[in-house]
Amino acid sequence: MRVYLARDxxxxxxxxxxxxxxxxxxxxxxxxxxxxxxGAGKTSLLEETLKAFMGRYRASVIEGDLYTxxxxxxxxxxxRGVVQINTEGACHLEAGYIGCLLTREKEPLLAGTxxxxxxxxxxxxxxxxxxxxxxxxxxxxxxxxGNDKPRKYPLVFKEAxxxxxxxxxxxxxxxxxxxxxxEDLRLLNEELEIFPLSTKTGEGVxxxxxxxxxxxxxxxxxx
Amino acid sequence: MRVYLARDxxxxxxxxxxxxxxxxxxxxxxxxxxxxxxGAGKTSLLEETLKAFMGRYRASVIEGDLYTxxxxxxxxxxxRGVVQINTEGACHLEAGYIGCLLTREKEPLLAGTxxxxxxxxxxxxxxxxxxxxxxxxxxxxxxxxGNDKPRKYPLVFKEAxxxxxxxxxxxxxxxxxxxxxxEDLRLLNEELEIFPLSTKTGEGVxxxxxxxxxxxxxxxxxx
Numbered sequence: 001m002r003v004y005l006a007r008d009x010x011x012x013x014x015x016x017x018x019x020x021x022x023x024x025x026x027x028x029x030x031x032x033x034x035x036x037x038x039g040a041g042k043t044s045l046l047e048e049t050l051k052a053f054m055g056r057y058r059a060s061v062i063e064g065d066l067y068t069x070x071x072x073x074x075x076x077x078x079x080r081g082v083v084q085i086n087t088e089g090a091c092h093l094e095a096g097y098i099g100c101l102l103t104r105e106k107e108p109l110l111a112g113t114x115x116x117x118x119x120x121x122x123x124x125x126x127x128x129x130x131x132x133x134x135x136x137x138x139x140x141x142x143x144x145x146g147n148d149k150p151r152k153y154p155l156v157f158k159e160a161x162x163x164x165x166x167x168x169x170x171x172x173x174x175x176x177x178x179x180x181x182x183e184d185l186r187l188l189n190e191e192l193e194i195f196p197l198s199t200k201t202g203e204g205v206x207x208x209x210x211x212x213x214x215x216x217x218x219x220x221x222x223x
Numbered sequence: 224m225r226v227y228l229a230r231d232x233x234x235x236x237x238x239x240x241x242x243x244x245x246x247x248x249x250x251x252x253x254x255x256x257x258x259x260x261x262g263a264g265k266t267s268l269l270e271e272t273l274k275a276f277m278g279r280y281r282a283s284v285i286e287g288d289l290y291t292x293x294x295x296x297x298x299x300x301x302x303r304g305v306v307q308i309n310t311e312g313a314c315h316l317e318a319g320y321i322g323c324l325l326t327r328e329k330e331p332l333l334a335g336t337x338x339x340x341x342x343x344x345x346x347x348x349x350x351x352x353x354x355x356x357x358x359x360x361x362x363x364x365x366x367x368x369g370n371d372k373p374r375k376y377p378l379v380f381k382e383a384x385x386x387x388x389x390x391x392x393x394x395x396x397x398x399x400x401x402x403x404x405x406e407d408l409r410l411l412n413e414e415l416e417i418f419p420l421s422t423k424t425g426e427g428v429x430x431x432x433x434x435x436x437x438x439x440x441x442x443x444x445x446x
Binding site for chain 2: 037
């Protein structure tokens with residue numbers, strides 16, 4: 001008998017995350033948790049990433065939204081499958097939801113997949129507090145949001161492995177100091193990988209995809 | 224003796240909001256709760272609004288941020304006073320905090336003020352669920368965020384009196400369908416006042432300020 005202790009909900013959520021992490025490690029699948037404010041460009045980044053991965057890796061997406069399935073529809077042609085989670089108002093995803101999808105009887109996400117992308121709820125605050133058991137956490141910062149955001153919402157950037165600075169095509173039209181943003185991000189976490197890019201012009205997308213592929217390949221090797 | 228019943232925290236918060244609303248009504252002061260995603264332009268909108276109100280109305284600001292006081296510093300030259308609330312990670316403001324500031328012994332915000340602006344935490348989800356006792360709720364939507372946001376984050380727009388569509392100067396460089404956004408907003412709440420504007424070019428700012436002045440004047444008359 002296995003005794004499962006959950007002192008409180010937060011503890012239970014941590015246990016779920018740990019269980020997800022073990023499942024992923026045992027199967028050699030990478031899970032990427034994508035965070036960012038509403039309109040930061042999470043879906044566009046996933047769209048370009050999935051296109052670059054097509055034919056080479058089998059990718060699945062867990063798409064988190066309060067309501068609607070518009071983003072899921074945008075992504076499904078570029079990958080193996082998309083599962084939509086509608087939280088109906090709740091402000092973040094939790095490890096328990098993800099665990100159910102990884103192991104469900106019908107079409108478990110763990111089967112026949114190399115990489116699972118989770119598009120979290122558009123919110124720079126709450127999702128940062130919830131570990132989903134992911135291997136890689138990526139936080140987005142759009143240049144239209146302003147370069148003060150790393151100072152104002154530190155957790156989401158501090159706990160990420162990579163930060164993607166999106167909508168760089170808008171740089172000439174907004175007051176965004178890239179150097180200062182990078183400096184502030186490094187102060188939060190000096191090991192951060194930082195990728196400025198534009199999914200509109202395509203600039204910088206390759207560097208981001210290459211880095212992600214490297215993570216995937218090193219994981220597959222250690223499997 | 225007044226018996227104060229609070230069945231749960233949410234109920235207590237509603238009671239605080241009601242108390243704030245009564246205090247404001249009795250003193251003829253208007254409180255405006257400003258909501259929007261990170262980087263939607265809340266501080267810039269307040270900056271331009273305060274400038275337009277200077278010399279005519281006495282304005283105070285309650286500035287909500289997780290950390291930092293950069294926005295408060297930007298605003299204090301344009302108004303009677305700014306009080307900074309740092310939530311240290313919490314994702315919304317609550318009526319209890321505001322009540323304390325309205326009535327505190329030293330420099331209560333209710334004294335010598337015509338209008339109080341509350342800049343809420345940058346978050347399109349959680350702040351929408353918390354009534355502060357405000358007279359007017361304004362939700363911001365930046366054109367850089369995309370026009371799908373009213374469908375994806377309905378509550379924050381549905382429960383507002385006005386929606387300000389910000390950063391319209393970026394319109395030529397982003398895929399934002401203004402007509403569609405207005406249509407979606409009206410489906411949520413047909414009485415919404417909608418103000419597309421740019422604080423950078425100044426376009427549309429006057430219409431917004433005029434509407435707000437009218438709200439203030441009608442309140443003062445009924446006092």
